[in-house]
Amino acid sequence: MSLYKGVVLNFSKVLFGVSFGVIFAKIAGPEATFLGVTPLAMISAMSNSNGGLYTALASKYGDESDVGAIAVISSNDGPFFEMAFMGVAGVANIPLMSLVAVVVPIFVGMILGNLDERIREFLKPGMFIAIFTFAFPLGAGLSLQTIIEAGLPGIVLGLMTLISIGIPSYFIFKWLVPKKSRRPAAVGAAVGTSAGNSIATPAAIALIDPAWAPFADKATVQVAASIIVTALLVPFLVDFFYKWDLKRGLVNEHPTTSTEPVAVDAKGQQL
Numbered sequence: 001m002s003l004y005k006g007v008v009l010n011f012s013k014v015l016f017g018v019s020f021g022v023i024f025a026k027i028a029g030p031e032a033t034f035l036g037v038t039p040l041a042m043i044s045a046m047s048n049s050n051g052g053l054y055t056a057l058a059s060k061y062g063d064e065s066d067v068g069a070i071a072v073i074s075s076n077d078g079p080f081f082e083m084a085f086m087g088v089a090g091v092a093n094i095p096l097m098s099l100v101a102v103v104v105p106i107f108v109g110m111i112l113g114n115l116d117e118r119i120r121e122f123l124k125p126g127m128f129i130a131i132f133t134f135a136f137p138l139g140a141g142l143s144l145q146t147i148i149e150a151g152l153p154g155i156v157l158g159l160m161t162l163i164s165i166g167i168p169s170y171f172i173f174k175w176l177v178p179k180k181s182r183r184p185a186a187v188g189a190a191v192g193t194s195a196g197n198s199i200a201t202p203a204a205i206a207l208i209d210p211a212w213a214p215f216a217d218k219a220t221v222q223v224a225a226s227i228i229v230t231a232l233l234v235p236f237l238v239d240f241f242y243k244w245d246l247k248r249g250l251v252n253e254h255p256t257t258s259t260e261p262v263a264v265d266a267k268g269q270q271l
Contacts, residue, residue: 001065001181002064002065002066002067002068002069002071002072003069003071003072004177005065005066005068005069005072005173005177005182006068006069006070006071006072006073007072008172008173008176008177008188009069009072009073009169009173009188009191010072010073010075010076011172012165012168012169012172012173012188012191013047013049013073013076013165013169013191014047014076014081014085016046016164016165016168016169017043017046017047017048017076017161017165018043018046018047018081018082018085018086019085020042020046020160020164021039021040021041021042021043021044021046021047022039022043022085022086022089022091023089024039024042025039025040025043025086025089025091026089026090026091030091030211030212030215031214031215033153035153035156036152036153036156037153037154037156037157037160037222038153038215038218038219038222039091039215040202040205040206040212040215040216040219041153041154041157041202041218041219041222041223041226042157042160043082043085043086043201043205044079044082044198044199044201044202044205044219044223045157045158045161045194045198045222045223045226045227046157046160046161046164046165046194046226047076047081047082047198048076048077048078048194048195048197048198048201049073049076049077049191049192049193049194049195050193050194050195050196050227050230050231050234051070051073051074051077051195053190053193053231053234053235054070054073054190054191054193055067055070057187057190057234057235057238058070058187058190061183061184061186061187061190061238061239061242062182062183062184062187063182063183065181065182066182066183066187071110071113071114073191074110075107075110076195077195077197078197078201079200079201079204079205082201082205083205083208086205086209092205092208092209092211092212093208093209093211094208094209095208109123151221151225153222153225154221154222154223154224154225154226154229155225155226155229157222157223157225157226157229158194158225158226158227158228158229158230158233159229159233161192161193161194161226161229161230162192162193162229162230162233162234162237163192165191165192165193166189166190166191166192166193166234166237166238167189167192167237169188169189169191169192170185170186170188170189170241171185171188172188173185173187173188174188179250183251184241184242184245184246184250184251185241185245185250186238186239186240186241186242186244186245187238188241189234189237189238189241190234190238192230192234192237193227193230193231193234194223194226194227194230194231195227196227198223198226198227199220199223199224199227201223202215202216202217202219202220202223203216203220
């Protein structure tokens with residue numbers, strides 16, 4: 001069930017997260033803005049989820065299978081899905097080998113981490129080291145004027161991510177995951193975040209396709225603001241949906257996460 005839940009949430013996150021920015025860029029061009037938010041910022045911030053925050057919320061409001069779904073959800077970390085969608089839509093020139101170079105390390109790490117918990121624990125601190133090493137030079141290259149200009153639109157981007165990803169993902173999780181296999185559907189809203197490493201996505205895309213380079217700095221600042229805004233607000237959104245389900249008797253305190261038959265006695269009681 002963890003695998004299925006992960007696929008459902010990852011599908012919702014990537015589909016809605018990438019579609020808004022790619023469609024906007026296709027129609028209006030990469031230089032366009034919506035309430036000051038650039039297409040590159042939308043694509044980067046809305047399609048990467050904060051895995052640590054999701055795990056914490058799933059632990060509180062969900063069950064073991066919800067927590068286990070992070071193994072699949074983590075695949076949206078990094079620019080692979082963004083590059084793939086942009087290339088298919090024709091809004092960016094993304095070479096095939098660039099996609100391979102992005103996705104292979106992610107899947108190798110995912111496989112190793114699921115095969116051996118010791119490897120997972122050993123490599124886990126590296127994520128925070130990586131964020132620091134690429135975030136520091138990115139920040140050093142930003143001008144104060146860019147930060148000021150992109151600050152307010154970055155807050156708007158965070159709210160867009162919360163509303164256009166968190167809310168639909170709640171309903172998709174509710175519709176596609178059987179009630180007997182989940183506690184509340186509120187866990188679905190926990191993917192309405194921007195991952196910390198998404199701050200590097202604009203620069204990564206601009207490196208592969210220089211046509212997006214003029215918009216990378218502004219997008220980076222907007223993504224940074226979205227990371228903070230979503231991290232602060234998503235817990236409130238998940239709690240709201242949890243209480244919403246609780247009032248309507250939709251919270252299953254004893255979800256069935258296994259498909260194996262349950263042994264019962266002659267009276268129908270579980271053995």
